[in-house]
Amino acid sequence: MNIDGKLTAKNLRAELAVEVAELKSNYGIQPKLTVILVGEDPASQVYVRNKIKQTQEIGMISDEIKLPADTGQEELLKYLEHLNNDRNIHGILVQLPLPKHIDESVIIAAINPNKDVDGFHAMNSGRLFNGETGALVPCTPQGCIMLAKQHLGSDLSGKHAVVIGRSNIVGKPVAMLLLQENCTVTIAHSRTKNLPEVCQQADILVAAVGIAEFVKADWVKEGATVIDVGINRISTEEGKTKLVGDVDFDNVVGKCGAITPVPGGVGPMTIACLLKNTITAAKQSVC
Structure with a gap:
């Protein structure tokens, strides 16, 4: 099953448009x-x-x-x-x-x-780490959580999530968000020993390593939810180029329970969550 990031982003934008109208009307x-x-x-x-x-x-x-x-x-x-x-x-x-x-x-x-809608400032990182409300959270990690919930429902409690990648932009913040959702979280990276075995434990697998088609089918637990953050351009046999994720999509899609495609998965959600953060910042400016 493909998790449709374009549709989820479209629905989120529709909700945000209502919030924008209310801010204009009320304030x-x-x-x-x-x-x-x-x-x-x-x-x-x-x-x-x-x-x-x-x-x-x-x-x-x-x-x-x-x-x-x-x-x-x-x-x-x-x-x-x-x-x-x-x-x-x-x-x-x-x-x-x-x-x-x-x-x-x-x-x-x-x-x-308070205007850092990318959520990269140390103040917002600290707020996220402390679990404080009102933090402006990096956009791509927000989108990852929303897409996981689209398939698994609103309660992710007890799920084992494995995050491949430890960047400040995706890996670390998405791990913090998964902890807030009561998941058990493992952060893996290029130096993790027995990485395939670690990934096989994941109910939710977030791939944010930046290597084209890095995650193979035998790394993925049967029925797992796979969130592919990667955007990599590779050459095809026809001499053209195409975008692929960090997951070997063609081989993984038949084994996992659901997966975000590339393109059309996490990417659209990143921009939608940027709009969401801007609206949050506007609300906080009047509260």
């Missing part, structure tokens, strides 16, 4: 997201366009600040200071990756944590 607030794009990376440009388009479709305000690739770190910090102080802006997103001469950790730390 006179229209949630606003500002995206900063440094350089001209083609993939980032497409991603930013999609973010802005979907933001506007549900009634939010969205704008983009395009900066040349040679923009200095101090100049970028000045832009962030201005956005932090603008009460009409509720969400700030700096599109990653940044040019190599800019320290991403410095830029992330400079974003007002």
Whole structure:
């Protein structure tokens, strides 16, 4: 069974559109997201366009600040200071990756944590770790949990979840969210011994390792729910390229209980959860 990320994201956006309308009606607030794009990376440009388009479709305000690739770190910090102080802006997103001469950790730390809709600021990471309400949680991990619940239902208690990957963007935060759902969580990575055997224990397997078709069918427990976060472009025998995940989809799909396809799985949920975070930030600004 395929878990339809496009449909789930569409349904979430419909719910968020209602929340946007209520914020405008009750408080006179229209949630606003500002995206900063440094350089001209083609993939980032497409991603930013999609973010802005979907933001506007549900009634939010969205704008983009395009900066040349040679923009200095101090100049970028000045832009962030201005956005932090603008009460009409509720969400700030700096599109990653940044040019190599800019320290991403410095830029992330400079974003007002209450406007950090990517959820990468140390303040939001700490809130998530402590299980506090009101944290702005990274978007892709939020989407992973929603997609797992689409198949397994709202109660994930007692499930054994294995997360392959330990990044601050996906691996660690999705593990924290799974713990909050009362799962037993194992975080695995490239140096985990007997990785296939570890994965075979998973009721929920989250693959976020960044290696094309890394997870094989014999790694997957019969009937497991597989959430594939990977986006990898590979060459085909016809000399073309295609997108694949971190899971060997064609061989795993017949063994697992449900799986997110690539594309069309986790990806659409990431943008939908970005909109959700911006609305959360707008709500918190009036509460």
